[in-house]
Amino acid sequence: MLSKTQFFRAENNPSALPQSGAEVLFVGRSNVGKSSVINALCKQKKLAITSKTPGRTRSINVYSAAMKKWLIDLPGYGFAKIAKAQKDLWQAMIEDCIVTRKSKKRVYVIIDAYVGPTELDEAMASWLHEYDISYKIIVNKVDKVPAEISVEDIKLKTVEMFEIDKNDVFPVSAKTKTGFEKLRTDIVSFLKL
Ligand SMILES: Nc1nc2c(ncn2[C@@H]2O[C@H](COP(=O)(O)OP(=O)(O)OP(=O)(O)O)[C@@H](O)[C@H]2O)c(=O)[nH]1
């Protein structure tokens, strides 16, 4: 299933990408762990390139789980130490990739469990809502949350914040690989793998 996923192509121009049969896209702030989550989902270490330094993923990276069934890694938003022109370019790339392509798609917005949702995450969620794009939330890095705070609490807070169904929030840690079973099932069923 997802463990057979392979790199398909990297693209800077969203309209140059062919249509997929179905695709899931991962968005979120720089360094939140989008690429790491893809690796953990696919049980591979180096499928997507990750880095301690924000701003690692710079193009639309398409991974193929099966014929025309894609996982798409995107550049992050909200990376402060980057020229505005580059930021605008990435933002346009993310938005174009999501909106102008008509393939059946679902977006997973990844937030940091330790930092919590930021204004940018809320802006992304309302933008998706406005465009009628279905999305769910992945709360990554739960391993960084102090032991006295329960994952269930984080989940409930996220539910309130995004006004989203409890079943549409997935707490995970790409580091310790926890929480991925449910998320995998969700993606596999959406992509009809
Ligand atoms: N503690 C912890 N660290 C993580 C986790 N997931 C990712 N990281 C680390 O966070 C850093 C960023 O991970 P990436 O996967 O490159 O993040 P990204 O969102 O793809 O970043 P950009 O491509 O720059 O937007 C790396 O140092 C990862 O090892 C996690 O669940 N827990």
Ligand SMILES: [Mg+2]
């Ligand atoms: Mg990345």
